[in-house]
Amino acid sequence: MGKEHINxxxxxxxxxxxxxxxxxxxxxxxxxxxxxxxxxFLEKSGATVIELGIPFSDPxxxxxxxxxxxxxxxxxxxxxxxxxxxxxxxxxxxSIPIVLMTYFNLIFVxxxxxxxxxxxxxxxxxxxxxxxxxxxxxxxxxxLSKHEIALIRLASPxxxxxxxxxxxxxxxxxxxxxxxxGTTGARSEYEEGVAEYLEELKSLSSVPVLAGxxxxxxxxxxxxxxxxxxxxxxxxxxxxxxxxxxxxxxxLINASKQAFINPx
Numbered sequence: 001m002g003k004e005h006i007n008x009x010x011x012x013x014x015x016x017x018x019x020x021x022x023x024x025x026x027x028x029x030x031x032x033x034x035x036x037x038x039x040x041f042l043e044k045s046g047a048t049v050i051e052l053g054i055p056f057s058d059p060x061x062x063x064x065x066x067x068x069x070x071x072x073x074x075x076x077x078x079x080x081x082x083x084x085x086x087x088x089x090x091x092x093x094x095s096i097p098i099v100l101m102t103y104f105n106l107i108f109v110x111x112x113x114x115x116x117x118x119x120x121x122x123x124x125x126x127x128x129x130x131x132x133x134x135x136x137x138x139x140x141x142x143x144l145s146k147h148e149i150a151l152i153r154l155a156s157p158x159x160x161x162x163x164x165x166x167x168x169x170x171x172x173x174x175x176x177x178x179x180x181x182g183t184t185g186a187r188s189e190y191e192e193g194v195a196e197y198l199e200e201l202k203s204l205s206s207v208p209v210l211a212g213x214x215x216x217x218x219x220x221x222x223x224x225x226x227x228x229x230x231x232x233x234x235x236x237x238x239x240x241x242x243x244x245x246x247x248x249x250x251x252l253i254n255a256s257k258q259a260f261i262n263p264x
Contacts, residue, residue, distance in 0.1 A: 002148030005097045005125045006049060006173035010208045010229065013048050020048040020174075020210055020230025021221070021256040023237040023249065024101065026069035027052050027086075028078025030242065035083075036090040038241065043096040045246075046253045051128065051232060052087075054080050054102035060131060065235035069242065080106050080115075087122035099126040099152060099173070107140065116143035126150035126173045134166060154178055157197050165204055174208040177201050177228060179215075198227035218255035225256060 010020045023042050027035055042050055053066065055073035062070065080102065087098065100119065107115045107129070119127070127149055132140060137151065144151050150173035155164055157178065168175060179194050194211075201209045211224045212232030221231050233252055240248040 001123060002120070002125050003150040003172050004148075006099070006150055007207075009048050009097050010174060014208070014229060019221075019225040019228075019256040020208060021046065021253050022049045022051050022099075022210060022212075022230065022232040023047050023253070024051040024053060024066075024212075024232060024234035025241060026066060026073050026238055027054055027083045028073030028076050029055075029069040029238065030072070031076050032078055032082055032086050035086050036093060039090070039094055039096065039098075041246065042249070043094055045250055046257065047096060048230065049097045049099055049125075051099045051101050051234070052083070053234075054078075054083055054100060054106060056103045056106060058105075059103065063235060065239055069238045080110055084118045084122045084124075087124060088118075091123040094123070097125040098123060099128060099150075100124055101128040101130070104129050104132045104136075104140070112140055113143045116147040116149055119149050120147040124149065126152050128152045128154065128176060130154055134163075134170065137170075152176055155201055157193070161200075164201065168201065168204045168206075171205075171207060174210050174229070175201060175205050176232065177209050177211045178213045179211050179224070180213045194224075195227045198224070202228060218251050221252055221255035230256060 013020050025038055039050055055070035055078050059067055059070055127144065129140065141151060152173050153167045153171035154176045155167050155178060177198055198209065198211055208229035210230045210232050211228050215221060215224060215231045215233045216236040224231050236252065237249055
């Protein structure tokens with residue numbers, strides 16, 4: 001489990017000539033009793049890894065769609081403890097790697113060692129902590145490493161090359177390549193230079209590079225997949241799940257299942 005579980009899942013997809021597809025869902029949106037079924041649906045549909053958001057009152061990296069999902073989850077009484085307990089109960093029914101996306105305040109209040117220990121017990125393989133900078137991550141790294149939980153770092157297009165090199169060197173599982181200068185949310189097009197940015201990260205990284213933020217259509221999944229190892233789709237997945245439009249999710253996942261040979 002843990003880091004190796006993520007590595008094996010992504011490498012297995014890449015070796016088949018496909019791209020990794022990581023859907024993001026908000027834990028507790030619609031009720032935690034639906035979480036196991038949501039994970040099962042995504043796993044059976046061909047997702048590579050699932051990114052599971054923990055609702056938080058001040059989500060600095062999230063756009064409107066995910067913020068609204070977080071509010072709904074909080075109104076349903078969703079807590080970090082309840083999410084971990086739910087994952088632990090359904091652990092034996094899934095084989096897909098689970099990555100939690102949460103803010104450091106929640107982990108700190110919960111207790112860093114307790115959080116890492118319970119993540120391992122619940123079958124969580126990695127965590128993304130968007131508000132934890134490199135300079136402060138020593139507070140979390142020892143506990144996460146002890147329990148083999150991957151700390152997945154985010155790379156930003158606004159970061160200088162020296163910082164990107166440090167982020168790439170430290171990331172585990174995969175590198176989360178933020179493709180926009182802003183928060184999450186569906187976008188119809190990307191800023192100029194995204195392809196070059198992703199290719200640069202690929203040249204620097206020894207782990208898979210996955211592009212996220214703003215990916216919302218099968219065409220974007222295919223386009224970005226030319227320059228990296230896969231994509232992370234959040235707002236569009238959250239929106240489709242809340243409206244019962246599973247066919248839209250299947251279209252997105254299927255777009256990652258075609259080999260990309262030469263970028264155009």
